[in-house]
Amino acid sequence: MNVQAPRILLRRQLLGGVKRRASREPYRCFSCSVRDAQQQTPPPKSPQHAQGTTHFGFETVAEALKEQKVGAVFSSVASSYDAMNDFMSLGIHRLWKDHFVRNLNPGRNPLTSSSSDQGWNILDIAGGTGDIAFRMLDYASTINNDAHTKVTVADINPDMLAEGRKRALSTPYARSPRLKFVEANAETLDMIPDSSIDLYTVAFGIRNFTHKGTALREAYRVLKPGGVFACLEFSKVNNPLFDAFYKRWSFGAIPLIGQVVAGDRDSYQYLVESIERFPSQTEFRDMIQDAGLLVPGQGWEDLTGGIAAIHKGVKPT
Ligand SMILES: C[S@@+](CC[C@H](N)C(=O)[O-])C[C@H]1O[C@@H](n2cnc3c(N)ncnc32)[C@H](O)[C@@H]1O
Structure with missing residues (x-):
């Protein structure tokens, strides 16, 4: 058949x-x-x-x-x-993703954290193929010497998740409790408790959401006070x-x-x-603020002349 x-x-x-x-x-x-x-x-x-x-x-x-x-x-x-x-991107999406992860410096930073630190609880929304999750875990392990940080990859699409699970088999995290894939809509993350996430990432996903404001408010809900929202998305040149x-x-x-x-x-x-x-850099920054997140500096960093941008927000403590 x-x-x-x-x-x-x-x-x-x-x-x-x-x-x-x-x-x-x-x-x-x-x-x-x-x-x-x-x-x-x-x-x-x-x-x-x-x-x-x-x-x-x-x-x-x-x-x-x-x-x-x-x-x-x-x-x-x-x-x-x-x-x-x-x-489509002549390979540049890989550099953007590397930069995104480096910039977020995931995991227990040996210079700033105590040894009792249990690593970060990361939620990668619209994480489909696992591109961001694998990078996060690699970075935490190799750069920050952190074997505790974990990533939940959430995506609405079972076919994208299946690709991610398949790709995970060729990483050290295939059967590790540090990596989990769940089918979920970014607008209703009922399975994620309030104030439980250190870092919420969404890469090239949010422009596909039907209600972006609802998803941003869900991000606010699940983040711990002081937790970071970070979005890598195509933007305005x-x-x-x-x-x-x-x-x-x-x-x-x-x-x-x-x-x-x-x-x-x-x-x-x-x-x-x-x-x-998709909204411009300033429009999207305003949407992040409307969801209750605090925006550091101007709120975003342009990549390759604005083809893509990284937006950040922090849940107030
Ligand atoms: C362009 S892919 C990005 C995949 C990955 N983050 C990356 O950077 O390569 C967009 C993803 O958003 C997911 N998506 C779209 N709408 C969604 C929603 N409402 N909730 C969760 N995921 C969604 C799609 O299923 C798809 O896997």
Whole structure:
């Protein structure tokens, strides 16, 4: 029996019934895609959505449908996720993730902690393939000499979690109590007790959430006083010339790469549209503050001219 069939059918149902002109065209040349990109007229940045609707890339959809559509995207890209990230970012996503983890310095810091310290309790939300979790544990173990810090990877998508569990088998944490995978929606983390988390991370996940404010308030709830919220996400490019080049690249090339490498143009079209839709650095900083978190300094650090940014917030003590 072909176990892929229902999943592919579901993806077609969820992605196929909308504007998806491209899915009827098996192949488009790069210059056609660039021309399409130039003709893209994204809807206004902060559209007034009718009650009960939200955006899915550039489309307006019923809120109840967004989660399913996002689920279909990530089920579709799960098995090719890492290769596609490398193609799309020319490998830079690895450097951003390394920097993110180094900057957070997870684990018992031998210079500042006492020997009774039990390590950090880290929650990596939308952690799918485990990219951030493995880095956190490696860093805590090798740099901070901490064998106690643990990471719970929470993700809404079982296919992404399955990829993460598979990848964990080739790490030292495969059967370790320091690494756990749980299926969960970032907006309702009922299984995580109040004030129990030292560090909440979310990398390239939050732009996919239906209610980002709700997820931020859940982050506030689960963090210990003094605990840190840290988000690595695509953001807004600062330089207009670089921005024009970047938009041409992302709208022109990324869906095309998705089509050629993964046979899935629609999912990658959604990914670039969702990046365009995500709030600016200052807007997102304000959302973090609205959730009750204190923002250090200006609140974020731009990476590669603002293609991505790291935002942080601290739960007041
Ligand atoms: C682009 S991937 C990021 C994976 C990983 N953090 C990384 O940096 O490589 C986005 C992830 O967000 C997850 N996701 C989307 N909506 C979610 C939600 N409401 N709650 C939890 N995870 C969600 C998806 O299933 C997917 O695994």
